[in-house]
Amino acid sequence: MFxxxxxxxxxxxxxxxxxxxxxxxxxxxxxxxxxxxxxxxxEQRNVAGWSVESWYHGSGxxxxxxxERHTVTNETRPIARAPESGHAAAGSASPDAGAPDADSAS
Ligand SMILES: [Zn+2]
Numbered sequence: 001m002f003x004x005x006x007x008x009x010x011x012x013x014x015x016x017x018x019x020x021x022x023x024x025x026x027x028x029x030x031x032x033x034x035x036x037x038x039x040x041x042x043e044q045r046n047v048a049g050w051s052v053e054s055w056y057h058g059s060g061x062x063x064x065x066x067x068e069r070h071t072v073t074n075e076t077r078p079i080a081r082a083p084e085s086g087h088a089a090a091g092s093a094s095p096d097a098g099a100p101d102a103d104s105a106s
Contacts, residue, residue, distance in 0.1 A: 002074040008061040013073075016059035023052040023066065048072050087089060 003011045023043050027036045045051070052068050066079045 001074060004055060004059060004065075004069075004076050005078040006057050006063075006068055007065055007078060008065075008067055009057065012057070012060055016057060017055040018058050020054035020056055020064065022046075023054055046071075 002014050005011050068079050069076045
Protein backbone atom coordinates (compact mmCIF):
# COMPACT_ATOMS: atom_id res chain seq x y z
CA MET A 1 0.00 0.00 0.00
CA PHE A 2 1.04 3.51 -0.68
CA UNK A 3 -0.58 6.91 -0.59
CA UNK A 4 -1.35 9.32 -3.41
CA UNK A 5 -1.39 13.13 -3.03
CA UNK A 6 -4.80 14.27 -4.27
CA UNK A 7 -4.84 18.04 -4.95
CA UNK A 8 -8.42 18.20 -3.66
CA UNK A 9 -8.40 15.75 -0.72
CA UNK A 10 -4.80 15.56 0.43
CA UNK A 11 -2.71 12.46 0.93
CA UNK A 12 -5.01 9.40 0.59
CA UNK A 13 -4.65 5.63 0.45
CA UNK A 14 -4.19 4.16 -3.03
CA UNK A 15 -7.23 1.90 -2.49
CA UNK A 16 -9.42 4.98 -2.98
CA UNK A 17 -8.10 5.44 -6.53
CA UNK A 18 -8.30 3.70 -9.88
CA UNK A 19 -5.19 3.71 -12.02
CA UNK A 20 -6.09 5.21 -15.40
CA UNK A 21 -2.75 4.87 -17.08
CA UNK A 22 0.46 6.42 -18.14
CA UNK A 23 0.14 10.00 -19.35
CA UNK A 24 0.71 10.43 -23.05
CA UNK A 25 0.07 13.16 -25.57
CA UNK A 26 -2.98 12.41 -27.67
CA UNK A 27 -2.38 12.74 -31.41
CA UNK A 28 -4.65 14.99 -33.44
CA UNK A 29 -7.53 12.70 -34.51
CA UNK A 30 -7.86 14.61 -37.77
CA UNK A 31 -4.27 14.10 -38.88
CA UNK A 32 -3.06 10.98 -37.02
CA UNK A 33 -2.26 7.89 -39.01
CA UNK A 34 -3.73 4.55 -37.89
CA UNK A 35 -0.25 3.59 -36.66
CA UNK A 36 0.00 6.73 -34.52
CA UNK A 37 -3.48 6.16 -33.11
CA UNK A 38 -2.77 2.50 -32.34
CA UNK A 39 0.49 3.48 -30.60
CA UNK A 40 -1.38 6.07 -28.52
CA UNK A 41 -4.05 3.58 -27.48
CA UNK A 42 -2.00 0.45 -26.83
CA GLU A 43 1.69 1.16 -26.40
CA GLN A 44 3.05 1.96 -22.95
CA ARG A 45 6.58 2.98 -22.02
CA ASN A 46 6.50 0.78 -18.89
CA VAL A 47 9.51 2.46 -17.33
CA ALA A 48 11.31 1.30 -14.20
CA GLY A 49 11.47 4.72 -12.60
CA TRP A 50 9.43 7.91 -12.46
CA SER A 51 6.29 7.92 -14.57
CA VAL A 52 3.60 10.56 -14.97
CA GLU A 53 0.21 8.86 -14.58
CA SER A 54 -3.48 9.62 -14.38
CA TRP A 55 -5.51 8.35 -11.44
CA TYR A 56 -9.24 8.59 -10.74
CA HIS A 57 -10.21 9.34 -7.16
CA GLY A 58 -13.46 7.37 -7.17
CA SER A 59 -13.78 7.07 -3.39
CA GLY A 60 -13.05 10.73 -2.83
CA UNK A 61 -13.52 13.80 -4.95
CA UNK A 62 -14.25 11.81 -8.15
CA UNK A 63 -11.69 13.80 -10.08
CA UNK A 64 -9.01 12.68 -12.51
CA UNK A 65 -5.64 13.72 -11.13
CA UNK A 66 -2.07 13.61 -12.30
CA UNK A 67 0.56 11.97 -10.16
CA GLU A 68 4.20 11.23 -10.67
CA ARG A 69 4.93 7.72 -9.35
CA HIS A 70 8.14 5.75 -9.13
CA THR A 71 7.12 2.39 -10.58
CA VAL A 72 9.68 0.44 -8.55
CA THR A 73 9.20 1.97 -5.10
CA ASN A 74 5.63 3.37 -5.50
CA GLU A 75 6.87 6.67 -4.11
CA THR A 76 4.51 9.39 -5.34
CA ARG A 77 4.65 13.12 -5.75
CA PRO A 78 2.15 15.61 -7.12
CA ILE A 79 2.70 17.22 -10.49
CA ALA A 80 2.04 20.84 -11.29
CA ARG A 81 -0.04 20.11 -14.36
CA ALA A 82 -2.39 17.22 -15.11
CA PRO A 83 -1.17 14.73 -17.68
CA GLU A 84 -2.73 14.40 -21.09
CA SER A 85 -4.02 10.89 -21.02
CA GLY A 86 -7.41 11.39 -22.54
CA HIS A 87 -8.91 12.56 -19.29
CA ALA A 88 -9.67 15.93 -17.87
CA ALA A 89 -7.11 18.02 -16.09
CA ALA A 90 -6.85 17.93 -12.33
CA GLY A 91 -9.68 19.90 -10.86
CA SER A 92 -12.14 19.01 -13.59
CA ALA A 93 -14.43 15.99 -13.80
CA SER A 94 -15.36 16.41 -17.44
CA PRO A 95 -15.97 12.93 -18.85
CA ASP A 96 -14.69 13.76 -22.33
CA ALA A 97 -12.33 10.81 -22.69
CA GLY A 98 -12.03 9.93 -26.32
CA ALA A 99 -13.22 13.29 -27.56
CA PRO A 100 -10.94 15.31 -29.78
CA ASP A 101 -8.80 17.65 -27.76
CA ALA A 102 -7.34 20.28 -30.05
CA ASP A 103 -5.30 22.00 -27.36
CA SER A 104 -3.47 18.95 -26.01
CA ALA A 105 -0.07 19.64 -27.57
CA SER A 106 2.73 20.38 -25.16
ZN1 LIG B 1 -9.54 13.57 -4.22
